[in-house]
Amino acid sequence: MSEQNKLSEKSKIILGLIAEGHSYSQIVDGHSGISYLDIFNAAEDALRLNGTKSDYETRI
Secondary structure, three states: OOHHHOOOHHHHHHHHHHHOOOOHHHHHHHOOOOOHHHHHHHHHHHHHHOOOOOHHHHHO
């Protein structure tokens, strides 16, 4: 499987925390290595794997 067809470890962690019900602020405040940008990138990665373009990609 190519790298473009995989989630990064950080994205897996972030998406797992979101799935458990953690808010973005809880994730950022509780994990020093995670920023809001990392959360947005994880969502972008998940959309890419699903074959869905984000609004940002569509606008560009």
